[in-house]
Amino acid sequence: MTKSKTQIFVSVVDDDESMRESLPDLLRELGFAAQAFDSAEAFLNSGLIEHTRCMLLDVSMPGMSGPGLKQELERRGHRIPVVFITAHAEAAARSGVDTAATPCLIKPFSDTALHDALKKALGI
Numbered sequence: 001m002t003k004s005k006t007q008i009f010v011s012v013v014d015d016d017e018s019m020r021e022s023l024p025d026l027l028r029e030l031g032f033a034a035q036a037f038d039s040a041e042a043f044l045n046s047g048l049i050e051h052t053r054c055m056l057l058d059v060s061m062p063g064m065s066g067p068g069l070k071q072e073l074e075r076r077g078h079r080i081p082v083v084f085i086t087a088h089a090e091a092a093a094r095s096g097v098d099t100a101a102t103p104c105l106i107k108p109f110s111d112t113a114l115h116d117a118l119k120k121a122l123g124i
Contacts, residue, residue: 011035013058014061014085020036039063052080066085081123084105105117
């Protein structure tokens, strides 16, 4: 039996308030459960790490960056699939986050691009 998307919980970590407000609604429309956080630290303190099956991480944030959060989760033994998002393509290039294994979307991105990136990250 395969998991339906409604069972897949996606955490969004972005310091941009408009993204935190819009992405969870869009994710729900796409059939996912979702919760948004304004910082890496807020996510780490949320108690939702174990429930998260995929993450949308902003590349550049005050405090811990998206790539920094991914590294911290891996250090703690959590290998959660990630889709990076950024308003600055040059930041993605500098940080090396846009790889075959980890997609990176440049804001603004389409609903279809987001859905495709999530399916790729989750292997569905």
